[in-house]
Amino acid sequence: MKKSVLALSVSALLLTACNDNSPNVVEVVKEVEVIKEVPVTPTPVTSVKNVILMIGDGMGPQQVGLLExxxxxxxxxTYNGKGNLTALSKLADNGHLGLALNQPYGATSGKLVVDSACSATQLATGKASGSEMIGLDEQGFIVETILEKAKKAGKATGLVSDTRITHATPAAFAAHQAHRSLEGAIAVELVTSGSVDVLLSGGAREFVPADIKTNTAAQQAIEALGAAPSVYKKSKRKDSRNLLVEAKEQxxxxxxxxxxxxxxxxxxxxxxxxxxSGMADAIAYKACSANNSCTEPSLKEMTVKALDILAKDPDGFFLMVEGGQIDWAGxxxxxxxMLNELLKFDEAVEAVYQWVKDRNDTLVVVTADHETGSFGFSYSRKDLQEGKDLPGDGMHGAQYKPNFNFGNLSNLDMLYKQTGTFFNMMDAANANWDFASATASDWMNAINKYSEYxxxxxxxxxxxxxxxxxYYAPDHSYQSATMVxxxxxxxxxxxYADEDHTGKIARALAADQNVVWGTGTHTAAPVPVYAFGPEGVTKAFSTMQHHTDLANKMMVALGVAE
Known part of the structure; x- marks a missing residue:
């Protein structure tokens, strides 16, 4: 019984008690005391109109630990004065937190470690897939994705990434190809399928004709659409299709x-x-934001624009947002x-949190496709700590002197202040990436130019x-390199052949950073799952699950499950 109803009942009884033939007031009050409040249990919300899936590519528990x-x-x-709380922490504090396994999960395609294409496909379809497949099940059959199901149900749809829109993660939600490298074909699907209303990312090179460098007519047609030459400077297509013109006119x-x-x-x-190709990295974004000179939108700005557009659909929407360069840094x-990429991603998560926090019609799921790099802070025997006196009565005259270097918090600030990526350092060591010709002085000057260490x-x-x-293999995209x-x-x-000089830079800096890395590829670590929205929807995510389970739970919540 509601409190207001109870109060009215007591008032009525007391008024009645004033009549001569009524029991005395004390007896009435005693009767009232036994009336119990019966709480009104609201009907739990078990479905939503909108689903926002945010994927921190490569963001395993270790990366989340770095951010936090x-x-x-x-x-x-930079969170000082803001409660030192990340947006991810806000989701965890006000929603549910779980873990997800992510390996290729098929009976015949099962493996220990996943790539982004297979992982995103499993997240998009709820079906087991094979390594490097896009939108296919483990047998190679086309599987309808949550985005495509949402569109079929009359909802608006969107894909946002700070890599390329044809890259593995966004592609897996709206394309179906045997291999993730077929980005030209993926671009065609994205434009022509009618499945996606909003596509925001990099990757224009997959949308312009193969001869764009010499095709003046194509250049003029693209400039007429508003593109600067830097956007269309290079093509990866193998045909003459101008998908930018097709997208607009057809x-x-x-x-x-x-x-x-x-x-x-x-x-x-x-x-x-x-x-x-890929959009600006987070260190470059930090620099241009400081002087308001950014020409590319940020991940946050793309996310906010996508929400503005998709929310106009009264039937709701599905939106996938990828912070893809966490993986590249890993x-x-x-x-x-990587720290700066995590901050950029969390900035976008904060925008989504502010958009959704007062609503009960939207599910937000933040997760990763896998962990990249086997990253971690670690203690070492370098720079052992000097002993110092402590005032505590438990020291009994002994100094505080740990056996090892457990890492200073100042490392966090020094990592943040890095002014260029390791790829910037490689460019500085040799602009042509002729690393056989790069001297020790070239490498030293290049690293010291951008690193605080x-x-x-x-x-x-x-x-x-x-x-x-x-491991030389003449027809392999990377192992055809004779020297590595x-x-x-x-x-x-x-x-990744020459690209892996980044791993050598990491080892040169590792002891000073208190950082270790185990691989230049992915690991099989379970990844975090943050679920925010109506309790009746989000509690199902607070468990150990697989990415295929996440997909099916999102489909059920959105009302598009089979």
Missing amino acids: DYARRAPNS HGYSLAFDKTQLANSDATKLLGLFAN HANDAGW KVNIDQAAKVGEREVND PKFEDFKEFYV
Whole structure:
């Protein structure tokens, strides 16, 4: 019984008690005392109109730990004055937290470690898939994704990424290809399928004709759409199709190519391509934000625009947002870059949290496709701590003197202040990536230009060491390299040829950073799952599950399950 109803009942009884033939007031009150409140239990909300899935590519528990340590404990944390709470923490505090396994889960395609294509496919379809497949089950059959089901149900749909829109994670929600490398075919599907209303990312090189460098007519047609030459400077297509023109003239998309065009667009069907390949990294974004010179929109800005557009649909929407360069930094074993990417992703999560926190019609799920790099802080025997006196009565005259270097919190600030990625350092060591010609001095100057941690000439010389590729394969996209960086440990897990000089830089800086890396690829670590929204929906995510389970739970919540 509600309190207001109880009060009225008591008042009525007391008034009645004033009549001569009524029992005395004390007796009435005694009777009232036995009346119990019966709480009104609201009907739990078990379905939602909107689902927002946010994927921190490569963001395992270790990466979340780095973000939270920085936010809560870095002496100069950018979260100071904001309660030192990340947006991820807000979701955890006000929603549910779980874990997800992510390996290829098929009976015939089962493996120990997943790539982004298979992982995203399993997240998108709820079905087991095979390594490097896009939108296919483990037998190679096309499977309808949650995005496609949402569109069929009359909902608006969107994909946002700071990598390329044809990259593995966004592609898996709206394309169906035998291999993730078929980005040209993926671009065609994204534009022509009619499944996606909002596409915001990089990757224009997959949408312009193969001869774009010399095709003046195509250049003029693209410029007429509003694109600058930097966006279409290079093509990865193998045909003459101009998908930008097709998107506008045949499929009804409005186009945007920079931050201003995106902000000014009032379209309900929008293709935004803001870079020729991947979008600006988080360190570059931090720098241009400081002086208000960014020409590309941020992940947050793309996310907010997508929400503005999709929320206009009265039937609801499905939106996937990827912070994809957390993974790229992990592959590079670049802790400073990775921290900045985590901050950029959390900024987008904060925008979503603010949009959804007072609603009860939206489910937000934040997770990762896998962990990248086997990253971790670790204690070492370098720079052992000096003993010091403590005032506590339990010390009994002994000094506080741990046996090992457990890492100073100042490392968090130093990682944040890195001014370029390890790839920037490689560019500085040799602009043509002719690393056989790069000297120890070249490497030392390049690293010290961008890093708060400095290397000496001997450390730099080891960064440049190379060896014959023991795993040479002439037709392989990476193992066709005859010479590769020389690793003293785990060399089989550095698979990207020259790009893996980043892992050598990481080893040169590792002892000073208190950072270790185990691989240049992925690990099989379970990844965090944050679920925010109506309790009747989110509590199902607070468990150990697989990515296929996450997909099916989201489909049930959105009302599009089979």
